[in-house]
Amino acid sequence: MQEIVDQLAGSDRGAEIARTLLLPYLNHAATMYESGYATSDDIDASMRFGCGYPIGPLALIDAIGAKTVTTGLEALFAETGDEVHQPTSILTTMAGNDSTFAQTSVAGSVAAPDLHHDIKVVGVVGTGTMASGIVEVFAKSGYDVVYVGRGEDKVAGVLTAITKSLDKAISRGKLDEDGKSNVLDRLTGSTEREALANADIVVEAIAEDLDIKLELFRDLDRICKPGAILATTTSSLSINDCAAATKRPADVIGMHFFNPAPVMKLVEVVSGADTSADVAETVRALCLATGKHPVSCTDRAGFIVNALLFPYLNDAIKLHEADGDSLESIDEAMKATQLPLGPFQLLDVVGNDVSLAIENSLVETFGHEGWKPAALLESVVAEGKLGRKTGAGFHTY
């Protein structure tokens, strides 16, 4: 941790880039805590388990010192005049009285969640990046999984991807052939949504388009048995909107996995206005049963992680546009602070179309001018350079 603090204090261009991009992110994390949207433990856990960061933002503020962070933000604000660079009041208070976020931790005092629903069969809708990973997570945790795609080839593609992943685990000595067969035996692929009739919970991971999701939720409401939980892994759409398409809004919830789903431990459990407490608790317990770390939040654009991550990713693009730092030098500067991926590498993993949708939803909700999507993000999306999934994005693959 001291290495990160030292790296950020450096005088080279890489350290300057890292400060320019991280200080607003730290300010926003403090603002999120101050607003009461999430606890300090959940904010820090979200960035560690959702994005593989070595340290959460509030713990990083503690490590750097609120006074140093505040001074850095004041200098940035003097330069840009952008309201999001003005130190939030909790930071100035902490800078004044030497307090820390660690003092606000309630870890350990929260009771373990209970499963209030019997969950044996999990349904997944979709066969893309997230759906395939989510199917793998549940099947590896011992659940029977029924997944639905839009064609036999797509359904077969999920089986191929999971088989490849299991073979890799075998080659690394983490699984044996029996274990692989057990996982594969739990999978049932179908091209018919009716196959979900017996599922105890359905997690949808189809295209990030509200009309498409609403059509699906209407159909799930018709098909799924009474009491089944209907979950969405949406990155930017409203849980309340999905719930309103059904006659069972109490059973609708956000279950936001992170990419790659089999690796990233975080799941944001997002309660809509009508989600029942029993359903939210059951989903948290289910996350624990699959080895995931659940955090709780309400239905607001970006939830915890994306509201902190995407303004930072957008700032990285704007820095490249404004100061001419190369994509590689910005990626390297951020990786030098021990982030697993540079911002352009991560944008290409997520998909630039998904990133643009998230950034637009953040601007709509929070209204910050400075968060408007960078022109270059709009143009790579318009050119079809969506990232790794299309072979080119900010980088070429």
Ligand SMILES: CC(=O)CC(=O)SCCNC(=O)CCNC(=O)[C@H](O)C(C)(C)COP(=O)(O)OP(=O)(O)OC[C@H]1O[C@@H](n2cnc3c(N)ncnc32)[C@H](O)[C@@H]1OP(=O)(O)O
């Ligand atoms: C957009 C949204 O709404 C929300 C989001 O998802 S935001 C994006 C969140 N995700 C991130 O920030 C990703 C950050 N990335 C990382 O932490 C790392 O790059 C990473 C852990 C994914 C890979 O780490 P790495 O060191 O480059 O790779 P590597 O050592 O090959 O992989 C580590 C493990 O992950 C596994 N893995 C890597 N990619 C994988 C994938 N796509 N699917 C399944 N497993 C994968 C590897 O098999 C390996 O497993 P073992 O340790 O069991 O052998």
Ligand SMILES: NC(=O)C1=CN([C@@H]2O[C@H](COP(=O)(O)OP(=O)(O)OC[C@H]3O[C@@H](n4cnc5c(N)ncnc54)[C@H](OP(=O)(O)O)[C@@H]3O)[C@@H](O)[C@H]2O)C=CC1
């Ligand atoms: N990418 C990421 O990093 C993350 C994404 N998410 C969320 O997960 C969800 C899926 O994203 P992701 O896996 O990246 O997307 P992909 O593009 O990889 O997959 C999209 C899936 O949606 C299906 N689909 C597209 N249009 C329709 C339609 N009209 N009706 C039914 N199915 C359709 C596709 O089927 P087909 O192949 O047949 O076209 C495919 O199975 C989104 O809500 C996204 O916001 C959440 C966390 C991280």
